[in-house]
Amino acid sequence: MMDAKPPKGHTPTPDILLIGLNHETAPVELRECIALSETDAEAGLESLSQSPDIREVILLSTCNRVEVLTVTGDATQTVGHIKALLSKTGGIEQATLESVLYTHSGVAAVRHVFRVASSLDSMMVGEPQILGQMKAAYRLATMKKTTGMILNRLLHRAFFVAKRVRTETGIGDHAVSISYAAIELAKKIFDTLEGKKVLLIGAGEMAEIAVEHLARNRIGTIFVANRTFERGVQLAQRFKGQAVRFDEIEALLLEVDIIISSTGSPDVVIRRDQVKGVIRARRNRPLFFIDIAVPRDIDPAINQLPNTYVYDIDDLKGIIEENMDDRLREAAKGERIVDEAVIGFRRWYDSLEVIPTVVALRNKIETIVNAEIEKTLSGFDGITESHRQALHRMAAAMVNKILHNPTLYLKELTRYEAKAITLDITRKLFKIDE
Amino acid sequence: MENLIYAVISLYLLSTACYLAYLFFQKEILHRFGYYILMAGLLCHSISIITIYIRTGLMPVRNLSETLSLSAWAVAVVFIAVRHRFKLKILGIFAAPAALALMIAASQFPRHTGPTKEIFSSFWFIFHVVSVFIGDAAFALACGVGILYLLQELAIKHKARGFFFRRLPSLERLDSAGYACIVVGFTFLTAGLIGGFIYAKSVWGRFWSWDPKEVWSAVTWLVYAALLHERLAVGWRGRRAAILSIIGFAVLLFTFFGVNFFLKGHHGEFTRF
Numbered sequence: 001m002m003d004a005k006p007p008k009g010h011t012p013t014p015d016i017l018l019i020g021l022n023h024e025t026a027p028v029e030l031r032e033c034i035a036l037s038e039t040d041a042e043a044g045l046e047s048l049s050q051s052p053d054i055r056e057v058i059l060l061s062t063c064n065r066v067e068v069l070t071v072t073g074d075a076t077q078t079v080g081h082i083k084a085l086l087s088k089t090g091g092i093e094q095a096t097l098e099s100v101l102y103t104h105s106g107v108a109a110v111r112h113v114f115r116v117a118s119s120l121d122s123m124m125v126g127e128p129q130i131l132g133q134m135k136a137a138y139r140l141a142t143m144k145k146t147t148g149m150i151l152n153r154l155l156h157r158a159f160f161v162a163k164r165v166r167t168e169t170g171i172g173d174h175a176v177s178i179s180y181a182a183i184e185l186a187k188k189i190f191d192t193l194e195g196k197k198v199l200l201i202g203a204g205e206m207a208e209i210a211v212e213h214l215a216r217n218r219i220g221t222i223f224v225a226n227r228t229f230e231r232g233v234q235l236a237q238r239f240k241g242q243a244v245r246f247d248e249i250e251a252l253l254l255e256v257d258i259i260i261s262s263t264g265s266p267d268v269v270i271r272r273d274q275v276k277g278v279i280r281a282r283r284n285r286p287l288f289f290i291d292i293a294v295p296r297d298i299d300p301a302i303n304q305l306p307n308t309y310v311y312d313i314d315d316l317k318g319i320i321e322e323n324m325d326d327r328l329r330e331a332a333k334g335e336r337i338v339d340e341a342v343i344g345f346r347r348w349y350d351s352l353e354v355i356p357t358v359v360a361l362r363n364k365i366e367t368i369v370n371a372e373i374e375k376t377l378s379g380f381d382g383i384t385e386s387h388r389q390a391l392h393r394m395a396a397a398m399v400n401k402i403l404h405n406p407t408l409y410l411k412e413l414t415r416y417e418a419k420a421i422t423l424d425i426t427r428k429l430f431k432i433d434e
Numbered sequence: 435m436e437n438l439i440y441a442v443i444s445l446y447l448l449s450t451a452c453y454l455a456y457l458f459f460q461k462e463i464l465h466r467f468g469y470y471i472l473m474a475g476l477l478c479h480s481i482s483i484i485t486i487y488i489r490t491g492l493m494p495v496r497n498l499s500e501t502l503s504l505s506a507w508a509v510a511v512v513f514i515a516v517r518h519r520f521k522l523k524i525l526g527i528f529a530a531p532a533a534l535a536l537m538i539a540a541s542q543f544p545r546h547t548g549p550t551k552e553i554f555s556s557f558w559f560i561f562h563v564v565s566v567f568i569g570d571a572a573f574a575l576a577c578g579v580g581i582l583y584l585l586q587e588l589a590i591k592h593k594a595r596g597f598f599f600r601r602l603p604s605l606e607r608l609d610s611a612g613y614a615c616i617v618v619g620f621t622f623l624t625a626g627l628i629g630g631f632i633y634a635k636s637v638w639g640r641f642w643s644w645d646p647k648e649v650w651s652a653v654t655w656l657v658y659a660a661l662l663h664e665r666l667a668v669g670w671r672g673r674r675a676a677i678l679s680i681i682g683f684a685v686l687l688f689t690f691f692g693v694n695f696f697l698k699g700h701h702g703e704f705t706r707f
Contacts, residue, residue, distance in 0.1 A: 188590060191604040283669025286605060303591060307672040315593050322595070 014055055016150065016349075017075055018109040019082045019101055020067030023123045026100035034090035036061040041140060044068075044085055049146040053077040055417070056151040060116075060137040062130065064123050069113060071150045075105060110154065110345050114338045117158035118165035119172075126171040126327045131162050149420045150352075154345065161341040165334040173330070174323035179210035181319045182290045182311065183217070186258055189288050189309060193217040197256040200224045201249065201270075202263030203235055206292050210260055211239055223256065225249050227263070253278045253287075260290045261297035269297040276305055290316075351433065357423050358407050360432045365403065369395045438482045439503075439541055445475030446506070446534040453526040457601060465523045469514075472530055476510040479537075483507060493560050499543040504563075506536035508571035512618070516575055520611040524602060528578030558633035565626030570686060572619030573658070577683035579612035580676035587673055609671050612679055620658050627651060646697040650689035657682045 021034065036044060041059045048057045053074035060067045066086070072078035083101070087094045104112045115121045119130050138155045141147045147155070166172055175181040183193070190196055197220045200211050211222060222241030226232030229245060236243040244252060253259075253275060263269055275287065284307050291298040291312040303310040351357060373391055377383055410426065413419035427433055452468030455461075483504065486494040494500040513529035516522060582602055589599040602608070630651075631641040642648060661678045664670035694701055 185590070188586070188599065188604050189606065191607040280668060284671045285669065286672065306674065309590055311593070318593065319595065 014071050014073045015075055015105050016109045017072050017078055018069045018104045018112055021100045022065035033092055034066045034086055040089050045144045045146050051081050056148040057146045058137055058141040058151055062133045107346055111342045113158050114161045114341055117162040118334050120331050120334050124176055125331050128172055148417050157345055165337050169330040169333040171327055171330040171334055174326055176320050176323050178206050178316050179213045181316045182210050183213050186288055189286050193219050195220045196258055198222045198258045199252055199256040201261040204262035207260050207262035215239055223252055250274055254281055258288045262292040263297050268299045272299045272301045275302050351427055352420050352423050354410050357426055358410055361430055362403055364430055364432055365399055369399055438478055442475050442479045443537050445471050446537055450530040450534045453530045457527050468526050479507050493563050495563055499540045499545050502536050502540035504567055506533040508567040509533045509574055512571040512575055522611050558629050562626050562629035562633050565622045565629055569619045569622030569626055572615045573683050573686050576612050576615035576679040579608055580679040583608040583676040646693050647701045650693050654686045654689045657685050
């Protein structure tokens with residue numbers, strides 16, 4: 001099919017070609033260089049689409065991958081153009097680039113696009129951002145009018161496959177980041193986080209992200225305690241919370257439900273006896289400690305107190321690892337969905353070849369004509385074999401005459417875009433695909 | 435009548451199968467089926483109980499078989515109410531098998547009835563029986579919720595999140611559902627006991643006669659009263675409340691069956707076979 005040599009005498013169906021690098025083939029230093037800004041991408045699209053061999057092109061650039069997807073009439077030339085572009089914008093020697101690039105064509109390229117869109121090829125399998133990034137890349141390409149029928153179809157199928165993988169497998173079900181894992185746990189303790197009060201002790205990227213995620217769950221007041229009160233005030237402003245002094249923490253234990261701690265303190269910040277003292281006054285309401293600090297801020301013995309739960313960074317990492325395993329198991333189901341979609345796309349793509357369409361069209365019409373002749377003849381008596389043959393000859397001549405012009409027209413189509421569309425319409429007009 | 439009983443058993447069995455399948459496969463459709471099938475079973479069950487009542491004019495607790503059957507009925511009724519109020523679908527893995535087991539047990543005992551007294555049709559008698567059964571069923575579910583709570587809390591405390599962690603609802607939801615079951619159970623048990631006293635007064639001329647059944651009922655009542663008091667006074671919740679609701683149910687089971695079999699007393703006729 002796509003890889004087969006084109007028959008002589010008419011324009012070959014162009015090939016789908018994908019060249020790129022990702023987190024597996026290229027180290028981060030290289031990816032940083034090559035990653036394209038939006039203006040780079042626009043310029044790249046423009047320059048590539050001007051080469052006569054490239055008929056359609058899309059450029060995808062994220063922090064984990066740079067990929068150029070094209071429909072090409074001449075694969076060798078296109079590969080050269082793309083490599084030149086990447087090495088120029090990235091300022092990298094061609095030889096270095098060669099070693100990290102992968103090239104897929106035909107079915108392999110289609111499969112790759114589907115896998116990337118479904119997040120099966122991601123560094124963090126199942127992460128949802130890639131689909132959005134791909135949609136943005138596609139949008140840019142359509143704005144620049146560098147896509148045509150084949151890539152339009154391919155990308156729409158890819159988005160559809162990605163949606164199926166997401167809804168039919170558990171690939172995105174469980175948290176694989178510290179902050180999400182903490183929130184998932186909180187939801188297993190408190191049914192809803194709505195109105196729950198949160199205390200953030202110290203600062204730190206991970207803790208702040210966790211608070212941000214929590215804030216999206218309509219939680220109650222956020223208190224921020226920091227050794228340097230000014231820093232605490234700043235943070236509190238960011239979360240629309242309330243800054244408190246470090247020595248107020250003990251009093252706050254009475255009030256809050258979730259405590260996220262991430263200080264640089266060498267000793268524990270909250271001791272077991274402090275918590276034990278407030279349990280009764282809290283009327284045994286559950287208390288959830290998330291300890292992101294190393295060394296730990298929360299005395300691990302607190303976990304043994306009734307209705308109190310302490311999770312430290314290692315516990316959370318353990319959860320993430322387990323969830324990652326689950327995702328990989330689910331990814332296997334995703335691969336099956338991708339396989340199915342690749343077969344479907346391949347069928348459509350093959351139909352773009354002229355000869356099969358012409359043959360199928362002829363078969364379809366001949367079948368109808370012959371069936372009708374037999375049906376009519378069966379109603380007459382005294383029809384001889386020679387009559388029958390004469391009728392069939394006449395019908396065959398009619399089919400030939402009727403199909404003469406359409407066949408010629410299809411075979412002589414040269415502009416690939418027009419050909420693809422016409423073939424598609426022909427197949428639909430005569431319902432050839434059934 | 436026979437056929438109706440078997441229909442009830444089959445429906446409860448199907449419902450149990452659906453709920454167990456739900457536990458393993460986590461498909462929404464399964465617990466939904468389980469729920470509707472259980473409701474259908476309950477409908478047949480109610481018809482069979484009402485039929486006996488209409489035919490004889492007596493409350494169907496004349497032998498062990500009927501008593502077990504009425505318990506199954508009460509469990510199903512209370513479960514449907516709890517499921518409706520708390521969306522606690524996972525509780526079906528207790529309720530459906532419990533109703534099923536009670537019904538199967540009921541079908542294994544002879545259904546002939548000995549001589550019955552007129553009093554089986556007295557208002558206070560019926561009130562006493564229905565209230566106590568509903569209350570006991572609510573306590574049974576509280577025990578089920580308590581077990582689920584302990585499983586979930588164990589998973590969270592020990593950071594061993596396995597089979598149950600994923601499948602069980604949050605601690606807070608389990609805790610409040612358990613609490614609601616205890617409140618309902620306690621209300622009905624109290625009403626039922628009062629009904630019993632009034633009935634005793636009308637039949638034997640005294641409210642209290644130190645019968646083992648009465649003593650154990652009082653013990654059961656005190657256990658749950660203590661649980662509720664602690665909850666209201668100092669906010670006893672979570673693990674301790676869950677354990678106490680399991681202990682409470684063990685005491686209740688003894689009061690319900692144990693007393694009749696081991697200690698004798700004036701409730702013996704309800705469990706004869």
